[in-house]
Amino acid sequence: AxxxxxxxxxxxxxxxxxxxxxxxxDTSENNYYLFWYKQPPSRQMILVIRQEAYKQQNATENRFxxxxxxxAKSFSLKISDSQLGDTAxxxxxxMKRSTSGTYKxxxxxxxxxxxxx
Amino acid sequence: EADIYQTPRYLVIGTGKKITLECSQTxxxxxxxxxxxxxxxxxxxxxxxxxxxxxEKGDLSSESTVSRIRTEHFPLTLxxxxxxxxxxxxxxxxxxxxVGDEQFFGPGTRLTVL
Numbered sequence: 548a549x550x551x552x553x554x555x556x557x558x559x560x561x562x563x564x565x566x567x568x569x570x571x572x573d574t575s576e577n578n579y580y581l582f583w584y585k586q587p588p589s590r591q592m593i594l595v596i597r598q599e600a601y602k603q604q605n606a607t608e609n610r611f612x613x614x615x616x617x618x619a620k621s622f623s624l625k626i627s628d629s630q631l632g633d634t635a636x637x638x639x640x641x642m643k644r645s646t647s648g649t650y651k652x653x654x655x656x657x658x659x660x661x662x663x664x
Numbered sequence: 665e666a667d668i669y670q671t672p673r674y675l676v677i678g679t680g681k682k683i684t685l686e687c688s689q690t691x692x693x694x695x696x697x698x699x700x701x702x703x704x705x706x707x708x709x710x711x712x713x714x715x716x717x718x719x720e721k722g723d724l725s726s727e728s729t730v731s732r733i734r735t736e737h738f739p740l741t742l743x744x745x746x747x748x749x750x751x752x753x754x755x756x757x758x759x760x761x762x763v764g765d766e767q768f769f770g771p772g773t774r775l776t777v778l
Contacts, residue, residue, distance in 0.1 A: 592769040
């Protein structure tokens, strides 16, 4: 079975500091994608960053970057220079191919991040 | 923000009522999805559609049903709501439905069944 584990239910960080959210996953597939989605309070969930398993280089999007360790099946998200607007629920997700050939997300349970002023 | 909409945003109803949760998107995406999300928990896929007249059940068993008569519209129906249906329901869409494809999410409907 393929699973995604986020071991930190809640975290907090001071504004302007750096925080790292952890995610581990389990899969037997070779080609897959990993994602981090952000769900702000009472707002729509949006994509933060994605990583293709075949790419060794870690993905970056402005203040957001990942540390992808394929052998360890680890996919952590680093947020630099944290801002109040980063306060949200963060979900790690793995995209798998089902037996019918379609692609589906498997989500972790989320990490609630609060940025403190 | 993505052009995907859900109504109502909040709904409180009594047991046994029939309800329909609306979802529509203006991006022309063929692929649409319904997720169920309990507080503090992960999202579980309950239905998806790869185009008009194409619907399939997701990984989590659900008593709800869906229809896809128009590309932009993907409503979810509960024929007889029960307290166990209390949850948040998120609708999403994607352009290709392929590996690596971003999904665009609606704001969600928070359903409470008394």
